[in-house]
Amino acid sequence: MRRNLFGVLLGIVLLLALAGCGTKSQEDVVKALDEKMDEVSSYRAEAKMTLKTGSDSQVYNIEIWYKQPSYYRVSLKNAKKDQSQIILRNDEGVFVLTPALNKSFRFQSDWPKNSSQAYLYESLVKDILSDSKASFKATKDHYVFETKTNYPNSNIIPKQEITLNKKDLAPVSVKVMDTDMNALLTVEFSKVEFNKKFDENAFDTAKNMTGARLEVPTMAKGETDALEVMYPADLPSGVEQVDEKEIATENAKRVIMTFGGKKSFTLVQEKARVLPATSTPTLVNGDPVDLGFAIGALTDHSLTWSYKGVDFMIASDDLTPEEMVMIARSVQGKATK
Numbered sequence: 001m002r003r004n005l006f007g008v009l010l011g012i013v014l015l016l017a018l019a020g021c022g023t024k025s026q027e028d029v030v031k032a033l034d035e036k037m038d039e040v041s042s043y044r045a046e047a048k049m050t051l052k053t054g055s056d057s058q059v060y061n062i063e064i065w066y067k068q069p070s071y072y073r074v075s076l077k078n079a080k081k082d083q084s085q086i087i088l089r090n091d092e093g094v095f096v097l098t099p100a101l102n103k104s105f106r107f108q109s110d111w112p113k114n115s116s117q118a119y120l121y122e123s124l125v126k127d128i129l130s131d132s133k134a135s136f137k138a139t140k141d142h143y144v145f146e147t148k149t150n151y152p153n154s155n156i157i158p159k160q161e162i163t164l165n166k167k168d169l170a171p172v173s174v175k176v177m178d179t180d181m182n183a184l185l186t187v188e189f190s191k192v193e194f195n196k197k198f199d200e201n202a203f204d205t206a207k208n209m210t211g212a213r214l215e216v217p218t219m220a221k222g223e224t225d226a227l228e229v230m231y232p233a234d235l236p237s238g239v240e241q242v243d244e245k246e247i248a249t250e251n252a253k254r255v256i257m258t259f260g261g262k263k264s265f266t267l268v269q270e271k272a273r274v275l276p277a278t279s280t281p282t283l284v285n286g287d288p289v290d291l292g293f294a295i296g297a298l299t300d301h302s303l304t305w306s307y308k309g310v311d312f313m314i315a316s317d318d319l320t321p322e323e324m325v326m327i328a329r330s331v332q333g334k335a336t337k
Contacts, residue, residue: 026136029143029169033125036169040121042067044196045171047119049076050186051292053233053330058293062119062187065196071203072112074119075212078293083308085295086212087111087288090203095281096288096295097205098306099212101272104205105297106281111288116150116160118174118187118290124162141166149176156322157184168194185292205281213277227271227310229255234330236323238262263323265316267331272311289321291329303328 024032045064050057058078065073072089086097094107117123128134131147138144143164149157156178163172170192176185201207231241243258254270286299296305303314303324312331314324 024138024143026134029136029138029164030129033164033169034129037122037125040194042194042196042198043121044191044193044198045119045121045189046191047187047189049119049292050188051329052182052184052186053292053332058332060293064119064121065198065202066120066122067198067203072120073203073208076295083293084212086208087295088203088205088208090205092205094288095205096297097209097212099209100274100309101306102209102213102275102277102279103272103306104209104279104281105284105288107284107286107288107297109287114287116176118160118176118185121171121192124171124174127160128162138166142172143169151322155179156326170194227253227255227269230269230310230331231257232267232327232330234326235259236263236319236326239264263316263318265314265319265324265327267327268313268315269310269331272306272309289325291325293329293332296325296328298324307332 043064043066045062047062047064049060049062051060061077063073063075065071070089072087074087075084076086077084084099086095086099088095088097089111092106094109094111096105096107098104112120112123116127127147127150128145130150134145134147136143136145143166145162145164147160147162149160151157157176158179159177159181161173161175161177161183163174164170165172171187171189173189174185174187175183177183239259239261241257242260245256247254247256249270250273252271254268257267259265259267284297286297286302289296289298289303291305294305294307296303298321300321301315301317303321305312305328312328314328316324319327
């Protein structure tokens, strides 16, 4: 009788222990994430990023390298692999490389510390740890957090859903959502390797530019002649196009569009000039900003970027940085007026 009673009690204890092991509270997971960041000295990740603009979606492949204390390499390529950029951070600063144009920009910036970054693991963890009102749920294989974003003037995309793998707390997916909870930006991770060993010069600027040119050849002159003019699909409320001028340049032509109404801005586009391979990086006073399809240079009153061999610039004393990014993200695909 005693043996039977002892066996029943032991079984109950084991069941309770197993049940406890399978359930973690939000506080438990947050604590584990904090400890995880102390253990991670580096990582390599691969992901697919989908950017939704209007009724269209653009898909890009991302490869992310990170090494303590603050070395980063983020490679961004579209599905056709004819648009490629690399954002790099090393001891010399923050760089954006565009190998097809032999262009490199050097930023005086704290990137990536100055805002949320949907494809950087430590940025996602930081957003989770810093949001005391984050929601949490656990599924069979995942932990899911919904947190506020940390983008400058983030009224348009205030929320993000971060899904983590239960086994190792690796990122599975991120959805950056608008005020109606529609996902405008989705990142789906296919591979994450923690504490990855990198070559000594893996984050070297010159080596990365040389390697990237081998994957995406420099544009030939014939590719930079014609200019397919593009128009923004998304404009702030009460703003419309009021003028358009075409000016002849050494690079064929420059198109200048003027928009007015409640707010005004100018959009300039012209075929990019391929620089000599020996060109030194251009210093930019601003921050690199992820447009989804390209990395731009954002200041208080301007946003510049290159896309498929075309240089774009938005200039305005009225638009917020958030509005400039919104407009820039919509200047792609088919040219529509």
